[in-house]
Amino acid sequence: MLKKLSDKVYYMPQYSETDRPTLGLICGENFSVIVDSGNSPAHARDFLNLVEQIDIAPVKFVVITHWHWDHIFGMDTMKLLSISHNQTKDRIEYLKTLTWDDASLDSRVETGEEIEFCSSMIKLEMPTRDHLKLKAPDISFNSTIELDLGGVRCIVEHVGGVHAQDSSIIYIPDEKVMFLGDCIYQDFYSGEWSYDLNELTVLLDKIKKYDVDYYVTGHQDPKTHAELWSWMDELIQIGEIVGEESSLDKAVARYNEVQKTLPSEEQLEYIQNFVSGNQKKLIRNEA
Numbered sequence: 503m504l505k506k507l508s509d510k511v512y513y514m515p516q517y518s519e520t521d522r523p524t525l526g527l528i529c530g531e532n533f534s535v536i537v538d539s540g541n542s543p544a545h546a547r548d549f550l551n552l553v554e555q556i557d558i559a560p561v562k563f564v565v566i567t568h569w570h571w572d573h574i575f576g577m578d579t580m581k582l583l584s585i586s587h588n589q590t591k592d593r594i595e596y597l598k599t600l601t602w603d604d605a606s607l608d609s610r611v612e613t614g615e616e617i618e619f620c621s622s623m624i625k626l627e628m629p630t631r632d633h634l635k636l637k638a639p640d641i642s643f644n645s646t647i648e649l650d651l652g653g654v655r656c657i658v659e660h661v662g663g664v665h666a667q668d669s670s671i672i673y674i675p676d677e678k679v680m681f682l683g684d685c686i687y688q689d690f691y692s693g694e695w696s697y698d699l700n701e702l703t704v705l706l707d708k709i710k711k712y713d714v715d716y717y718v719t720g721h722q723d724p725k726t727h728a729e730l731w732s733w734m735d736e737l738i739q740i741g742e743i744v745g746e747e748s749s750l751d752k753a754v755a756r757y758n759e760v761q762k763t764l765p766s767e768e769q770l771e772y773i774q775n776f777v778s779g780n781q782k783k784l785i786r787n788e789a
Contacts, residue, residue, distance in 0.1 A: 504552040507716055507724055508677040510654050512556070514549050516721045521623035523572050523720040525549045526681050528674055530651020533562035537672055537681045538720075539576040539584070542627045543634070546576025563649065565658055566639055567683025567720070568666040569593035571620060575628075578637040585647065586639035587660045589668035594638045602631045617691060663705040664689035664698050664779070671709065678715040685709075686719065686734070688775050696778035699741035706734055737772060744776040748784055753777050 504512050504527070512527040522545050526537030536553075540546040553561060566586040567573055574594055577584055586594075600606065607624060610616035628634065641647075649656040657673045662685070669685035685705060688695040717730045725733070743760050747753040753773050757765050765773060 504556065508679055511674060511677050511679045513718055513724065514552060515723065520627040521572050524718055526718055527553060528651065528654065528656055529558040530654040531559060532652030533559050535649060535651060535656060536561055536564040536580065536582065538567055538573040539564050539580050541572035542575050543579040546579040550580065565672055566590055567681065568669045570666060570684065571624060575634065578635045583641065584639040585641045585658065587668050587670050588642045588644055591639045591642040593668060594636060598636045598638060602634055661685055661705055661708045664701050673712050678713055679718065680712060680714045681718045684720040693782065694778035695775055696782055697741060697775040698779045699776060702741065703738065740769060740772045741776045744773055746780055748777060748780040750774060750777050
């Protein structure tokens, strides 16, 4: 179903069973814009069918937050002008050269180019991919691009982050809503899932400068300003406690000493994420 977040902003909730991310709709007086194209032609069609049921200005563009499969595989199906960061376009141009049958996916998992989670979800969402056609964005930008939808503005800004270096956010100042895509999530394409404290801090500084009431994330329900920053503040605090520690046991001991309590399951996961990030930095420095 399509949910209304503010006067001019709607979203289709994420569906974790086949890794369908949240899709967005921003409505102006002259035209409307979709945020991300879905993880399959079926996902895109489901979303477009819901959009057709509401009385809004015609949809003209789809803005892509980053290159990962679950946000781009529906782009050709949408038949809209598409916008992304330059790096996103370059990455999708490469993905167009690949084949997506089971054997090819399995082979890329073996070489480490693809991860098992994404391969499994692709197979669940699209058991057959004979007619899957990838499309590169029509319009790309370097830093920011602004769209005037008629009475509603959208600012699209490249922010990066460890999840995907090409990540962009979409901010609607008139509605005080921001689409984050997946930019605040971990790096999961290079070994163990990880965070880098410095990169996370830089990313959050870019997000923090905007006046936002609601944040729409790729794989969770929308969060209020208080909810998002309570989560991010805790994440930063854990990263600062871990510091440059590359031993999980020592990092957990440091957490226990500072917080005077054992970490919860979720906090332990975040400790592991920062430890893994530190381990990756050590490997890079030794190379």
